[in-house]
Amino acid sequence: MNAFHAKYQTEIEQILAKYPPERKRSAVMPLLFLAQRDDNYISPNELADIAEILEMSVTDVASVVGFYTLFYDQHEGRYRIQVCTDLPCALRGAETFFEALCKELGVSSGGTTPDGLFTIEEVKCLAACHRAPVFQVQGDGEIAYYENQTAETALQVIAALREKAVQEARSREGAA
Amino acid sequence: MSDQVYLLLRHREIPDLDRLEVYRQNEGFQGFEKALQMKPADVVQQVKDSGLRGRGGAGFPTGLKWSFLPNNLWPHYVVANADESEPGTFKDREILERNPLQFLEGLMIACYAVQANTGYIYLRGEFWQIAAWLDEKIAELEQAGLLGDRILGTDYSLRLYTHLGAGAYICGEETALLESLEGKLGQPRLRPPFPAVEGLYGKPTVINNVETLSNLPVILGKGNSFYRQYGTDRSPGTKIFCLSGRVNRPGNYELPLGRTFRELIYEHGGGILEDGKIKAIMSAGASSTLIVADEKALDTPMTYEMTDALGAPLGSASVIILDETVDMKWLVHKTVSFFRHESCGKCTPCREGTYWMNHITRRLNSGQPNPEDVELLVDVAREIQGKCLCALGEFSTMAVLSGIEKFRSDFNGS
Ligand SMILES: Cc1cc2nc3c(=O)[nH]c(=O)nc-3n(C[C@H](O)[C@H](O)[C@H](O)COP(=O)(O)O)c2cc1C
């Protein structure tokens, strides 16, 4: 059993049980989400371990990572702030909202804040067009929606996440 | 004001409908229980007779689709399409979040009708919380003996599983969805064979949209004469219209098929933002042909057949409203950049065509276009049409060609 398998053994078994035993490959996306849980990115080791569990080649798993936009093989912000600027939202001020947010955070589209916590990006429709402006936060293995936003409310969400990260760092130091 | 009719969005009238005991007190699982007493072929026939058409975009008759599954190839699978990624579409999400048991009951009826013992729910990756929520509901149903082995004392067994996508519009297309569920890149398959014969893992498979499936408990539970009192002969039932864009009250509105655009936009949607003037309607999200919002269009009943007559399919009924503030060359760049981003890259005309259309529409909006850009754009769009494995390429040309044709002055002098 490789390191990734050992780390998430129960969950991996649960995921594999969803698919016919001879169709293990179906589990590749759920396992990639699992790999992203701790640091929002898939490391080369995790990639190799997943390939081994599913009896796929590493290249095959890597191509899946490359195809789907919610998988990352680069280490960026712990939290990805993904603002929808697609047509219906843009008709209700989403582009202005996005620019204001970038300005407040001092980063441009696709950039990461200096503390390494937040990467801000524009995304396509999130199925929340009636509640524009809207963004989602992808991080800590979860995806959460924030709807009917203003720059002020968005900054509060970001401040709360930052506070959480600071608290965690403190308690880690305390434990050490 | 004509009221909405809640056959699907029943949670708006019944608090806590997402709780199993409340759902059961409100006719929940009566449709499924009735189905279990019927021969599977009779369930298929009843759904055929109900006239239900697919709510995922194509409007294909649901019962007919089920009847294509061969009975000499097993197992059969049912896959619920919860990818909901067309810009302007947010109806399946409301059903899944607020009335999940009606959706699950519908999926269970579909599984029984084609005798599938396994059903998958393919959700867009962003619906991460919804997937966890459905997993909880599925576990409750297993506890209650409504899912699992030998359901309610019959010899029918069924298990349901959620599966998350990871950010790819193309995975809403049914064959790309199946590829993705098999752990591959989400790229469409060549047809035939159709999924009804060779679908998931090469086995006969039904793929239905979340809203389509959510109609089934009503059809089985209350019968076809009840169901058919809503809508028209060729478009029976209610439909959830996702209203977005330049209106005062964007949102989901469940209306019998056959109500007019005018009613949707002005009565339910509260009219145009800032008392503006309506310019155009997109009835099927970013994939729409642009409809000039004249009196005739506004008075058109929203059914599958009538919008076809306007030259614009109803699709998933994602109605985006555009007013006089919207410049069509900006709009066309928005839709094209979406399709350029979402093209899976498999077919050259779509991959290259969306790339070039994105390039040209950007230049059109830059203030420094080339004189022949509009004609070039039309040529590129025409080159994509009819040449791809799936409809994405086609979709990418709809707003472009209709926009230039119907709103030419927005492109002049650009
Ligand atoms: C590019 C593309 C994207 C699609 N996206 C979706 C989607 O997000 N949800 C959906 O239900 N159907 C979508 N469809 C339609 C499906 O291919 C399929 O027709 C539908 O799920 C069938 O279900 P129905 O008969 O219940 O409507 C899409 C089709 C295409 C070509």
Ligand code: FES
């Ligand atoms: S366009 Fe932004 S959520 Fe749909």
